[in-house]
Amino acid sequence: MKFSRPVRKPLILLLVKRGVFFLGTLCFLTAFLYALGTRQGFMDRTQILLLRLLAVLGMLLITGTVFGVLTQVVFSILYKKPAFPRDLAWFVFFALIGLIAAFGAAFILVLARGNSV
Secondary structure (H helix, E strand, C coil): CCCCCCCCCCHHHHHHHHHHHHHHHHHHHHHHHHHHHHHHCCCHHHHHHHHHHHHHHHHHHHHHHHHHHHHHHHHHHHCCCCCCHHHHHHHHHHHHHHHHHHHHHHHHHHHHHCCCC
Protein backbone atom coordinates (compact mmCIF):
# COMPACT_ATOMS: atom_id res chain seq x y z
CA MET A 1 0.00 0.00 0.00
CA LYS A 2 1.37 3.37 -1.01
CA PHE A 3 0.91 6.33 1.28
CA SER A 4 0.58 9.80 -0.13
CA ARG A 5 2.52 12.67 1.32
CA PRO A 6 0.56 15.55 2.78
CA VAL A 7 0.57 18.71 0.73
CA ARG A 8 3.38 21.01 1.86
CA LYS A 9 2.40 24.60 2.27
CA PRO A 10 4.87 27.35 1.43
CA LEU A 11 6.50 29.06 4.40
CA ILE A 12 5.00 32.45 3.57
CA LEU A 13 1.48 31.00 3.83
CA LEU A 14 2.22 29.57 7.25
CA LEU A 15 3.72 32.85 8.46
CA VAL A 16 0.79 34.92 7.17
CA LYS A 17 -1.76 32.55 8.69
CA ARG A 18 -0.05 32.61 12.08
CA GLY A 19 0.36 36.38 11.91
CA VAL A 20 -3.34 36.82 11.20
CA PHE A 21 -4.21 34.48 14.06
CA PHE A 22 -1.92 36.49 16.36
CA LEU A 23 -3.54 39.79 15.33
CA GLY A 24 -7.00 38.26 15.81
CA THR A 25 -6.02 37.18 19.31
CA LEU A 26 -4.72 40.68 20.09
CA CYS A 27 -8.01 42.17 18.83
CA PHE A 28 -9.98 39.85 21.08
CA LEU A 29 -7.80 40.63 24.11
CA THR A 30 -8.02 44.38 23.51
CA ALA A 31 -11.81 44.21 23.19
CA PHE A 32 -11.92 42.10 26.36
CA LEU A 33 -9.79 44.65 28.23
CA TYR A 34 -12.06 47.45 27.03
CA ALA A 35 -15.16 45.59 28.20
CA LEU A 36 -13.50 44.73 31.49
CA GLY A 37 -12.35 48.32 31.94
CA THR A 38 -15.85 49.62 31.33
CA ARG A 39 -17.12 47.43 34.15
CA GLN A 40 -14.17 48.04 36.48
CA GLY A 41 -14.02 51.79 35.95
CA PHE A 42 -10.76 52.32 34.05
CA MET A 43 -9.75 55.92 33.44
CA ASP A 44 -11.15 57.57 30.34
CA ARG A 45 -7.71 58.01 28.79
CA THR A 46 -7.05 54.29 29.17
CA GLN A 47 -10.36 53.43 27.53
CA ILE A 48 -9.64 55.79 24.61
CA LEU A 49 -6.18 54.26 24.23
CA LEU A 50 -7.69 50.75 24.15
CA LEU A 51 -10.22 51.83 21.53
CA ARG A 52 -7.53 53.39 19.34
CA LEU A 53 -5.41 50.26 19.68
CA LEU A 54 -8.42 48.12 18.77
CA ALA A 55 -9.10 50.22 15.66
CA VAL A 56 -5.47 49.94 14.53
CA LEU A 57 -5.35 46.20 15.22
CA GLY A 58 -8.61 45.74 13.30
CA MET A 59 -7.19 47.53 10.27
CA LEU A 60 -3.98 45.51 10.47
CA LEU A 61 -6.04 42.34 10.70
CA ILE A 62 -8.03 43.27 7.60
CA THR A 63 -4.81 44.04 5.72
CA GLY A 64 -3.27 40.74 6.80
CA THR A 65 -6.28 38.72 5.73
CA VAL A 66 -6.38 40.40 2.32
CA PHE A 67 -2.68 39.61 1.91
CA GLY A 68 -3.34 36.03 3.02
CA VAL A 69 -6.13 35.50 0.50
CA LEU A 70 -4.04 37.00 -2.31
CA THR A 71 -1.11 34.79 -1.34
CA GLN A 72 -3.37 31.74 -1.34
CA VAL A 73 -4.67 32.59 -4.81
CA VAL A 74 -1.19 33.24 -6.22
CA PHE A 75 0.21 29.98 -4.88
CA SER A 76 -2.80 28.01 -6.08
CA ILE A 77 -2.21 29.41 -9.58
CA LEU A 78 1.55 28.83 -9.48
CA TYR A 79 1.35 25.27 -8.17
CA LYS A 80 -1.79 24.45 -10.19
CA LYS A 81 -3.43 23.07 -7.07
CA PRO A 82 -6.66 24.29 -5.55
CA ALA A 83 -6.38 26.76 -2.69
CA PHE A 84 -6.80 25.42 0.80
CA PRO A 85 -10.49 26.07 1.49
CA ARG A 86 -10.17 25.80 5.26
CA ASP A 87 -7.47 28.49 5.28
CA LEU A 88 -9.59 30.73 3.07
CA ALA A 89 -12.51 30.29 5.47
CA TRP A 90 -10.28 31.30 8.40
CA PHE A 91 -9.10 34.37 6.51
CA VAL A 92 -12.70 35.42 5.80
CA PHE A 93 -13.63 34.86 9.46
CA PHE A 94 -10.73 36.97 10.71
CA ALA A 95 -11.46 39.66 8.12
CA LEU A 96 -14.99 39.95 9.52
CA ILE A 97 -13.62 40.09 13.07
CA GLY A 98 -11.20 42.86 12.03
CA LEU A 99 -13.94 44.77 10.24
CA ILE A 100 -16.25 44.62 13.25
CA ALA A 101 -13.43 45.59 15.61
CA ALA A 102 -12.21 48.53 13.52
CA PHE A 103 -15.63 49.99 12.79
CA GLY A 104 -16.95 49.33 16.29
CA ALA A 105 -13.97 51.01 17.93
CA ALA A 106 -14.12 53.97 15.53
CA PHE A 107 -17.85 54.34 16.18
CA ILE A 108 -17.37 54.35 19.95
CA LEU A 109 -14.49 56.84 19.60
CA VAL A 110 -16.73 59.20 17.64
CA LEU A 111 -19.47 58.84 20.25
CA ALA A 112 -17.02 59.41 23.10
CA ARG A 113 -15.70 62.56 21.50
CA GLY A 114 -19.13 64.20 21.63
CA ASN A 115 -19.38 67.86 20.69
CA SER A 116 -15.73 68.67 21.37
CA VAL A 117 -13.99 70.38 18.50
